[in-house]
Every structure is written in C-alpha cells, then in structure tokens.
Amino acid sequence: MSVMITLPDGSQRQYPAPVRADQVAQDISPRLAEASIIAEIDGVLKDLDQLIEHDAAVRFHTFDSDAGKDVYWHSTAHLMAQAVKQLFPQVRIAIGPAIENGFYYDFDRDESFIDEELVLIENRMKELTASALPYQRKELSKAEAVQKFSAMDETYKIEILSEIPDGDTISTYQQGDFIDLCRGPHILDTSKIKAFKLLKTSGAYWRGDEKNKMLKRIYGISFPNNKLLNEYLRFLEEAKLRDHRKLGKDLDLFSINDEVGPGLVLWHPNGAMIRHLIEQYWKDEHIRHGYKLVYTPHIGRAQLWQTSGHLGYYKESMYAAMEVEGQDYYIKPMNCPFHLSVYKSNLHSYRDLPLRLGELGTVYRYERSGVLHGLMRVRGFTQDDAHIICTPEQLDDEVNDLIIFAFEMLRHFGFDKFLVYLSTMPDAAVGDPRDWETATESLRHALEKLGIEYEVDKGGGAFYGPKIDIKIKDALNRAWQCTTIQFDFNLPERFDMTYIGADNAQHRPFVIHRAILGSVERFFGTLLEFHAGNLPLWLCPVQLMILPITDSQIDYAKDLQKQFLARGWRAECDLRGEKIGYKIREAELKKIPYMCIVGKNEAESGNVTLRRHTRGDLGVMSIAQAMEMIQAEL
RNA sequence: GCUAAAUUAGCUCAGUGGUAGAGCAACUGAUUCGUAAUCAGUAGGUCGGGGGUUCAAAUCCCCCAUUUAGCUCCA
Numbered sequence: 099m100s101v102m103i104t105l106p107d108g109s110q111r112q113y114p115a116p117v118r119a120d121q122v123a124q125d126i127s128p129r130l131a132e133a134s135i136i137a138e139i140d141g142v143l144k145d146l147d148q149l150i151e152h153d154a155a156v157r158f159h160t161f162d163s164d165a166g167k168d169v170y171w172h173s174t175a176h177l178m179a180q181a182v183k184q185l186f187p188q189v190r191i192a193i194g195p196a197i198e199n200g201f202y203y204d205f206d207r208d209e210s211f212i213d214e215e216l217v218l219i220e221n222r223m224k225e226l227t228a229s230a231l232p233y234q235r236k237e238l239s240k241a242e243a244v245q246k247f248s249a250m251d252e253t254y255k256i257e258i259l260s261e262i263p264d265g266d267t268i269s270t271y272q273q274g275d276f277i278d279l280c281r282g283p284h285i286l287d288t289s290k291i292k293a294f295k296l297l298k299t300s301g302a303y304w305r306g307d308e309k310n311k312m313l314k315r316i317y318g319i320s321f322p323n324n325k326l327l328n329e330y331l332r333f334l335e336e337a338k339l340r341d342h343r344k345l346g347k348d349l350d351l352f353s354i355n356d357e358v359g360p361g362l363v364l365w366h367p368n369g370a371m372i373r374h375l376i377e378q379y380w381k382d383e384h385i386r387h388g389y390k391l392v393y394t395p396h397i398g399r400a401q402l403w404q405t406s407g408h409l410g411y412y413k414e415s416m417y418a419a420m421e422v423e424g425q426d427y428y429i430k431p432m433n434c435p436f437h438l439s440v441y442k443s444n445l446h447s448y449r450d451l452p453l454r455l456g457e458l459g460t461v462y463r464y465e466r467s468g469v470l471h472g473l474m475r476v477r478g479f480t481q482d483d484a485h486i487i488c489t490p491e492q493l494d495d496e497v498n499d500l501i502i503f504a505f506e507m508l509r510h511f512g513f514d515k516f517l518v519y520l521s522t523m524p525d526a527a528v529g530d531p532r533d534w535e536t537a538t539e540s541l542r543h544a545l546e547k548l549g550i551e552y553e554v555d556k557g558g559g560a561f562y563g564p565k566i567d568i569k570i571k572d573a574l575n576r577a578w579q580c581t582t583i584q585f586d587f588n589l590p591e592r593f594d595m596t597y598i599g600a601d602n603a604q605h606r607p608f609v610i611h612r613a614i615l616g617s618v619e620r621f622f623g624t625l626l627e628f629h630a631g632n633l634p635l636w637l638c639p640v641q642l643m644i645l646p647i648t649d650s651q652i653d654y655a656k657d658l659q660k661q662f663l664a665r666g667w668r669a670e671c672d673l674r675g676e677k678i679g680y681k682i683r684e685a686e687l688k689k690i691p692y693m694c695i696v697g698k699n700e701a702e703s704g705n706v707t708l709r710r711h712t713r714g715d716l717g718v719m720s721i722a723q724a725m726e727m728i729q730a731e732l
Numbered sequence: 733g734c735u736a737a738a739u740u741a742g743c744u745c746a747g748u749g750g751u752a753g754a755g756c757a758a759c760u761g762a763u764u765c766g767u768a769a770u771c772a773g774u775a776g777g778u779c780g781g782g783g784g785u786u787c788a789a790a791u792c793c794c795c796c797a798u799u800u801a802g803c804u805c806c807a
Contacts, residue, residue: 202802210736300802301735308804312735315802343800347743356780356798415806461807466733467798469805481807567807579807616807648764675764683768697766707767715767 102153116149120286123158133160133322135290136169136283143169145235145283161322171196173233173285174294174320179203180276181222182316185215191278192254192304192313199330199575200319204302206254207314216296216316223294230289231273235282243268243279254304255279293327294320340573342626343472349631349688352473361470361477363619371639371668373618377458379510380482380615387503389456389484394436396460400426406435407592411561415463433459434586434611437485438593446597451607452492456484458618473623474578480618486610489597493536493608497583498544504568504581504614505550511625512634517569517577518550521558528562529587537585537608538564562588573627580616580624585609632712635691635731642669642728643685647678647697654701658694661721667728686711692728 099115103122111122119137123130123146137144138157143165150156159166175194182189182205194203205211211219238246240262247255258279262268271280273288285291296318304310321327338344346352351369358364365373381391400419403409408416412431419426430436437455446453460480469475488496508516520541523534541564545552552566559565563585569577586609589595596604615621625633635641642662646655655671662669672681678695685693693709699718700706706724708716716727 212736298801299736302803303734306804308734312803314735317802354799360798463806466805468733468735468803470799475806479807582807613807620807645767647766650764675762677763677765677770678767679765680769681767686768693767695767699766709767 101150103150104153104155106155106157113150116151118146119144119148119150119156119158120146122150122156126158130158130160134158135160135166135285138165143283145233146286148283161326168196169283170285170291170322171201171320173288174291174318175201175203176233176271176273176276176278176280176284177223177226177288177291178219178296178316178318179205179278180226180273181219183276185218185222190252190254193258194278197317200297200317202302202315202317204304204313204315206304206311210301210314211299211316216299219316220294220296223291226274227288227291229274230287232287233271233273233284235284236270236272237267238270240264240266240268243270246270246277247279250277290322291320292322293324294318295327295331334574337573340627340630341472342474342572342623345626345631346473351626354472354476359477360467361465361475363473363476363478368639369622372633372637373622375637376511376615376618376622380458380507383503383507384454384456384484387454387499388452389454392437392440392455392457394433394440394457394459395430396462397427397429398435400428402435402439403428405592406432406438406589408432408435415465417462417464429462430459431461431463433457433461433481433483434485434589435593437483438589438595438609441485441487441595442593446487446607448489448597448599448605451597452486452488452496454484454486456482459483473619474572476617476619479620481613482615482618482621483611483613486612487595487597487607488610489599489605490536490608493540494543496610497540498547500583500610500612501544501548501550501566504583504612505548507614508568508570508581511628511637513570513624513628515571517571518545518552519555519558519567519569520545520552521555521560521565521567523559523564524557524561526561527559528591533587533608534564534585537587541566541583541585560584562586570624570628572624573630578616578620578624580621581612581614582616583610583612586611631689632691633689635728638689638691639668640670640688640690641667642692642694643681643688643690644669644671644694644696645678645681645685646671646673647695649673649675650698651696651701654696655694658696658706658721662725665725682709691731694724 101113101115101117103111103113111125119139120131120134123134134146136159137146137148138159139148139150140154161167161170172195175196179191179194183191186207190206192204192206194201240259244256244259247259269280269282270277271282271284296316298317300315301312302315304313319330321330346369349368350366352366353364354362355364384391400409408431416431417429419428440455441453458480460478462478465475465477486496522538527534565582565584567579568581569579571577590606590609595607597607599605644655644658646652652673659669659671682693689711691711695707695709705718705720707718708724708727710716
C-alpha cells in the first residue's frame with residue numbers, strides 16, 4: 099500500500115502507507131520541516147506527527163500563516179499553564195486560547211499574579227522548553243475524561259466536558275506532567291517555542307459572564323525567534339507614541355478633566371479647529387448626497403422616550419430625569435426620536451421619499467466607569483447621525499448609495515483598512531421576519547455588489563433590525579466601531595410613521611439609522627492614531643509656520659503670512675527671539691506640515707525656503723512656487 | 733460595575749516615616765543666530781480628596797474620586 103501526497107503547488111509524492119506528516123515536510127526541505135507548526139491534511143489541521151494513511155492533499159503551516167500563529171500561541175498557553183501548575187499546584191485551570199496577538203490562560207486563584215511571579219513563570223517555561231517535552235494527543239471517551247479531570251479536581255474542565263454531547267470523542271494533550279482538555283492541534287514539542295514574554299495580568303469572568311466568578315488571566319505572546327519578539331515589543335512601544343491620549347496632550351487638542359467629569363471632553367482650540375474642519379466637510383458632503391440637515395434639542399419629555407421605548411430598554415444607559423414644572427425631562431442618549439418627530443410633523447407623500455435627515459447630534463449616555471477610554475469611549479459625544487426614511491422599493495438604491503458614501507468618506511480621511519460586519523436577526527426581535535429578510539438581503543447585496551469583504555455576525559443584529567458595522571483599528575490593533583448602518587423596524591411602529599402611497603393608502607416607511615463617522619470623538623481618536631498625529635494637510639489647525647531667522651525679517655514674515663491667509667490657509671509666524679534650530683524643532687514637535695524659513699537672502703530676493711514636516715528641507719523657491727507646491731498637496 | 737496597578741509643579745518623572753526635588757515648559761534679562769534644544773536668573777506644589785496610626789506621613793492603614801490595562805457592555 100502506498101499513499102499519494104498532493105502538495106499545494108500540484109506536485110505529488112508517493113510514500114509507503116502510512117507516512118508521518120512531518121516526514122513529508124522533511125522531504126520537501128529541512129527548513130520547511132524546521133519551520134512547520136502544523137499540517138493541513140485535506141483541509142483539516144492536524145499535528146505534525148499525524149500518520150497519513152490515504153491519498154491526501156497536504157500543506158504545512160509555519161508561523162507566517164494565521165493558522166500557524168494560532169497553534170503556536172495556543173501551545174505556548176499550554177506551556178504557561180504547565181509552569182503555573184508546577185509553581186502553584188493549588189491553582190485550577192480554566193481556558194487558554196490563542197487570541198489575535200498572542201494568548202492568555204485563565205486561572206482560578208484567590209490572589210492576582212504579580213510581576214515577580216510572572217518572571218518566575220517565564221523562567222519555569224524556559225526550563226520546560228529546554229526539556230523538549232512532546233505534546234501528546236490522546237483520544238478518550240467522555241466518561242474517561244470526566245474521571246481523569248475529576249481526579250485532578252479541575253472543576254472548570256469538568257464543566258466544559260458536561261456540555262459536550264455524550265457520544266463525542268474527546269482529546270487531551272499532555273506535555274510532561276501537564277494534561278489539558280483540548281481539541282488541538284499542537285506543535286510537536288515545547289522546544290519549538292523559542293521566544294516568549296508574559297505581558298500583563300487582569301481579571302476575567304469565567305465564560306465572560308459577569309455573574310460568574312472572576313478568574314485571574316495572564317496574557318502573553320511568543321515567537322519562533324527573538325528578533326520577532328523584539329520587533330513586537332518595539333511595536334508596542336511605538337503604539338504608545340501614537341496613542342491619541344498622548345497626542346491630544348502633546349498637541350494641545352483636548353482634555354478630560356476630573357472636575358468637569360469623567361468621559362466629558364473639553365475641545366481645546368487646536369482640536370476644535372480640526373473638529374470644525376471635519377464637521378464642515380461632513381455637512382458639505384451630506385448636502386451633496388441629498389441629505390437635509392436638522393437641529394434638535396438636547397432634552398425631551400418623558401413621554402417622547404416612552405413612545406420611543408428608550409425608557410423601557412435603554413434606561414440604564416440614560417442620565418436620570420430632571421423635573422421641570424412637574425414634568426420629567428431626559429437628556430438624549432440618541433437622536434432618533436427627534437428626527438422621527440421632525441418627520442411626523444408633516445404629512446408625507448411617497449413623492450417626498452426618500453427623506454434623509456441628518457444632524458451632528460450630541461448625546462449623553464451613562465457608560466460604566468470601567469469602560470471609559472480617552473476619546474474612544476466617553477459619556478458625552480456627537481454622532482454624525484442621520485435617518486433615511488424610504489419606501490420598500492427605494493431600499494436597495496438607498497443602501498447601495500449609503501455604503502458607497504460611507505467608504506468614500508472614510509477613505510477621504512486616509513483610512514484604507516476596514517473590518518466590515520453584517521449582523522443578522524437575533525432570537526428576540528421585533529418586526530415582520532419578511533421585512534428582516536428583505537433588509538438583510540439588501541445589505542448583503544450591496545456589500546457583494548461593491549466587492550466588499552465582510553463577516554457575518556449571525557444573530558448579532560439589534561432587536562429592531564439588521565445592520566452593517568464598519569470598524570477601524572487603533573494603534574494597538576484594537577478595532578473600534580465607527581460606521582453603523584442599522585435598519586429599524588421598531589420605531590416606525592412606535593411613532594406610527596406613515597406615508598401616502600400612489601394608491602392613496604397609508605403605508606409604513608422603512609427607516610435606516612446610520613452614522614458614518616460614528617461619533618466625532620471616537621472618529622477623531624482613530625484618525626489621530628491612524629496618522630500618528632500627522633494629519634492630512636487640509637485638517638491641520640496650523641498648516642504653515644513662518645520662521646524668520648532674525649528680527650530683521652519680521653516684516654517680511656508678516657507679509658508672507660498675509661498672503662497665505664488670503665488664500666484661506668492657516669498660517670502663523672514664530673517671531674520669538676530664538677535661534678532657527680529651536681523654532682524648527684518646536685514646529686516639528688507640533689507636527690506643523692509646512693515651515694517657511696525666511697532669512698536675509700529670502701527677504702531680499704522675495705523667496706522662501708520651504709521645509710516639510712517628516713520630510714525636511716525642500717530648498718529655496720519663489721513664493722508662487724511654494725504656494726503651488728502646498729496647493730498640490732491640498 | 734468587576735480584577736489589578738497608578739495619581740507628586742503646565743508636561744515627563746525622582747523621592748519607602750524626619751525641612752518637597754530634577755529636566756522640559758512658563759516668566760525676566762542678555763544674545764539676532766541658516767534647518768530638531770543659546771546662556772543666565774525668577775517663579776511655580778494643601779504630594780488626587782477625606783479620615784486614621786504616629787512625636788512626625790508624599791511615604792503606613794481605611795474610605796472616596798479619577799486614570800491605565802483587561803473583563804462585561806457599546807458609537
């Protein structure tokens with residue numbers, strides 16, 4: 099008997115059956131064998147010591163692939179758990195998966211792990227990698243598994259086992275004295291783990307449910323060599339420099355002040371200018387795309403929130419009522435009730451639709467204290483909100499245009515990588531399932547027609563409608579939701595919205611709730627991190643800084659400033675009696691895009707020397723040339 | 733809200749029971765200089781807030797607030 103192995107390039111190799119997967123890798127090249135983490139056999143990930151008994155398509159995953167990283171990190175999590183169990187035998191183990199950047203393991207222990215203990219654990223892990231302990235897979239029945247983990251008093255494993263159907267085969271992996279319930283696959287042995295670091299500890303609820311016990315989690319990361327580990331650690335350092343909270347302070351853009359209140363943002367002049375430019379662009383674009391702008395109040399009577407249902411299902415995120423003349427008023431957590439009230443204030447014909455009502459609407463939500471985060475998660479924020487009210491026939495066009503509009507706008511700010519999610523009907527939902535179907539398909543078609551890659555979040559929609567979310571990543575690769583496009587089958591009913599159709603009868607319109615930037619605050623935060631503070635020229639609060647070399651050029655500098663201002667550019671002069679090197683340094687640190695250096699030579703010849711932030715000296719040129727160059731970038 | 737850590741001058745940080753410190757920034761003066769820091773001087777702090785222990789607290793203990801990293805939840 100022999101087996102035919104087909105490799106990804108189509109080439110084939112014949113072996114006497116059975117053949118171990120890593121033997122194939124070895125024959126392809128010793129380097130591949132060395133770098134291989136797992137084998138993919140007919141599309142299924144397997145351990146490298148897997149015996150192949152039948153003809154199969156085989157490929158190998160190294161650390162370069164997502165699957166390879168995943169297994170590598172998962173195996174490191176097991177290694178860490180082994181070290182923890184050896185050092186702290188009384189600790190119970192819970193779960194330890196690979197995550198986007200590394201791995202974690204949750205432990206049940208009364209005390210938290212302190213930094214000194216992390217070092218101990220790391221050292222023990224190093225010893226264990228030196229022993230090259232093989233990860234040994236064992237398949238057993240559920241009863242055997244329960245018995246085994248009961249004997250070790252690993253109660254969390256028993257709980258996991260209790261949820262696995264009785265007939266299923268269960269696998270465990272053991273390296274040395276450590277055994278874990280695990281589906282696998284894993285790397286061959288612990289010596290494959292070359293470079294690792296335990297990064298941080300935190301609490302984490304068992305099964306992610308805050309009603310459950312809080313376990314102690316250790317996060318870590320590992321790499322096949324020290325170089326990659328050091329690169330990653332450097333990336334973390336650089337991410338700190340891109341942090342919008344640091345940039346906000348350094349560039350004097352905004353602050354959040356203890357006395358004013360947590361999660362409430364003070365926009366300083368520089369930040370306010372950027373925000374103004376964003377909002378101005380936003381308004382212009384919305385008008386161009388057929389939106390009507392509205393303004394609505396910040397508070398509304400209890401009756402309004404009763405009608406909208408917010409007092410029923412959203413109350414815990416709302417600030418407490420304030421009483422005026424015996425009536426309760428609430429500060430708004432959302433703009434929808436107001437926009438829909440605008441719609442309701444008139445009778446509408448199908449000829450009026452679609453109606454797109456937009457507003458930069460400031461809302462206030464009570465967010466639990468632990469979730470606040472710079473500008474990304476605040477308690478008072480401005481949504482770039484709009485509600486599209488349309489007929490069923492208009493749905494597809496509206497959704498299509500909207501998605502194009504959203505990407506167009508995000509790209510205008512420089513963003514080029516997005517995570518797109520389509521969330522479908524949850525178990526508890528309002529509205530006609532046929533409407534859900536129509537709306538979901540409309541969203542899906544639009545994404546597919548435009549060739550946008552997306553993930554489906556099955557059952558992840560709000561109870562009132564399906565949605566598309568677009569997320570943008572921050573400096574640390576954390577994804578923040580910005581754009582959201584949500585159908586609403588709840589509010590049209592609650593507000594009894596209607597339009598008169600061509601048949602002269604009343605119909606219920608569709609309502610799409612959407613925000614493209616999401617909130618101005620969060621968007622601003624992601625924007626700062628994405629550009630590392632070096633905003634596109636059109637958004638810079640100061641676009642040009644004019645730097646005279648000595649006091650003799652002050653008049654010339656001021657004249658230049660006037661010329662730039664006349665073109666609508668934001669230009670300032672640094673007239674302090676400092677040396678040019680110092681002024682340049684300051685302008686560079688403030689990330690001002692263009693510096694105009696003017697000394698005796700420039701003043702006499704009517705030229706400027708231009709310098710571009712991040713690029714350096716651009717040389718001497720005429721004022722007209724400088725203006726042309728700047729204009730070209732705008 | 734939960735777990736853990738932190739909070740000292742505008743900023744970044746030192747200071748482990750005995751008179752509150754540095755660098756940068758600010759202010760004043762001198763310097764007028766060619767591509768990332770000129771020199772000198774001055775001023776600036778209820779050591780997050782409150783309570784306690786102590787002869788004595790930035791330092792030890794308790795409560796509260798805020799921040800940070802996660803968890804849960806969300807734009």
